[in-house]
Amino acid sequence: MTLFGKISTEIGVHATAEKWFKLLATQLHHVQNLADRVHGTKLHHGEDWHHNESIKQWTYVIDGKVSTCHESIESVDEANKTISFKVFGEEIEQKFKVFKVIFQAIDKENGGAIVKWTIEYERVSEEVDPPYSYIEFQHKCTADIDVHLLKA
Structure with missing residues (x-):
């Protein structure tokens, strides 16, 4: 069985x-106020929330428990509305050697959009389950945020 996955x-x-x-490219710090499962975030390292060298610390609920991680932006592609985030920290690194979250927003012809979340990962061992709970987390957060964006 492979340890790599997407x-x-x-x-x-x-x-x-x-x-x-x-929102995700220029106002990422607002997510903590928009998604029920995100309890807080702070700038851990750097002076700008959206600079590639900046590191943010997130507190969130996953699998029913409060967890923390660090995140940094790896790349931003404005033309394709895509952002790649590197996620790391003690709780992540206990299970994964690599954990990358890729966000993409795609307009639909009849209004609205498709939000695509991709998680690329490498597990530390075969005993670690793939990060399906993080996909469920993204679904819940996406629904919460969409309600807010409709009002904005």
Whole structure:
């Protein structure tokens, strides 16, 4: 069995791809106020939330328990409304050698958008389950955030 993997989900949302991309590319610190499962975030290292060298610390609920991780932006592709995040920290690294979250927002022809979340990972051992709970987490957070973006 391979330790490497990739899982993706596509979620239909009502807000435009531009609103979604703008939030995650320029207003990431607001997510803690928009998603029930995100309890807080702070700038851990750096001076700018959206600089590739900056590190954010997130506190969130996954699998029913409060967890923490660090995150940094690996790349931003404005043309394709795609952002790649590196996720790390003690709790992540106990299970995964590599954990990357890729966000993409794609406009639908009839309004709204598709939000695509992809998780690329490498488990530390075969005993560690693939990160399906993180896909479920992304579904819940996406629904919470979409409600807010419709009001904005």
